[in-house]
Amino acid sequence: EVQLVESGGGLVQPGRSLKLSCAASGFTFSNYYMAWVRQAPKKGLEWVATISTSGSRTYYPDSVKGRFTISRDNAKSSLYLQMNSLKSEDTATYYCASLNYGGSPDYFDYWGQGVMVTVSS
Amino acid sequence: DIVLTQSPVLAVSLGQRATISCRASQSVSISSINLMHWYQQKPGQQPKLLIYRASNLASGIPARFSGSGSGTDFTLTIDPVQADDIAAYYCQQSRESPNTFGAGTKLELK
Numbered sequence: 001e002v003q004l005v006e007s008g009g010g011l012v013q014p015g016r017s018l019k020l021s022c023a024a025s026g027f028t029f030s031n032y033y034m035a036w037v038r039q040a041p042k043k044g045l046e047w048v049a050t051i052s053t054s055g056s057r058t059y060y061p062d063s064v065k066g067r068f069t070i071s072r073d074n075a076k077s078s079l080y081l082q083m084n085s086l087k088s089e090d091t092a093t094y095y096c097a098s099l100n101y102g103g104s105p106d107y108f109d110y111w112g113q114g115v116m117v118t119v120s121s
Numbered sequence: 122d123i124v125l126t127q128s129p130v131l132a133v134s135l136g137q138r139a140t141i142s143c144r145a146s147q148s149v150s151i152s153s154i155n156l157m158h159w160y161q162q163k164p165g166q167q168p169k170l171l172i173y174r175a176s177n178l179a180s181g182i183p184a185r186f187s188g189s190g191s192g193t194d195f196t197l198t199i200d201p202v203q204a205d206d207i208a209a210y211y212c213q214q215s216r217e218s219p220n221t222f223g224a225g226t227k228l229e230l231k
Contacts, residue, residue, distance in 0.1 A: 037168075044222055044223070044224045044225050045160075045168065045211055045222040045225075046222065047221070059218060061218075062219075100173070104215065105215060105220060106156070106158075106173070106174075107158040107173045107174070107213065107215060108158075108160070109170055109179075110170075111167040111168050111169065112167060113166075113167050114167055
């Protein structure tokens with residue numbers, strides 16, 4: 001059974017940093033592109049970051065580019081999201097997701113249960 | 122960015138057919154490949170993949186769910202609707218980056 005378990009969320013002040021982790025099991029982690037998707041309270045879904053199987057390629061939307069960094073450790077089957085210079089609009093539940101890749105990032109196969117990040121003074 | 126437009130709410134009766142639409146601001150199809158996908162999200166839960174590439178049923182998803190469409194207009198159909206299907210439904214395009222989601226359609230009981 002595929003499992004994705006996020007951790008590291010919490011309350012953080014604007015301008016500070018936070019690092020999220022995602023522990024994967026039940027599939028060959030190193031064979032999959034991975035991603036983070038977030039959902040602000042009572043809002044829709046927003047893609048945040050994608051990383052290739054080896055970690056050599058990363059992709060971000062403009063809303064987080066330069067502030068967020070996605071990384072992975074295939075030996076530990078773990079995915080990370082380093083979030084710097086946090087803003088109130090980054091407040092959301094962050095989901096770790098496996099990403100089907102068919103020549104380009106495609107659809108999100110499996111999702112973790114999510115971790116809440118609240119940016120507030 | 123490609124904008125995906127969904128109706129906010131759809132009210133249906135149990136046992137009836139639900140048709141949820143998603144319209145893209147530009148085509149999300151390449152040749153015969155339709156890069157539109159559908160997810161279900163129940164309250165307090167993570168999203169779950171239902172349909173990929175417009176019409177392919179994801180693993181473990183009941184056959185009462187189906188998807189269709191091409192170009193800019195896509196539809197998710199649930200027939201018949203069961204009580205367990207009450208949830209929000211999101212479309213997502215992977216035609217170009219950034220991959221974007223619709224705002225979601227909340228399926229409610231009439």
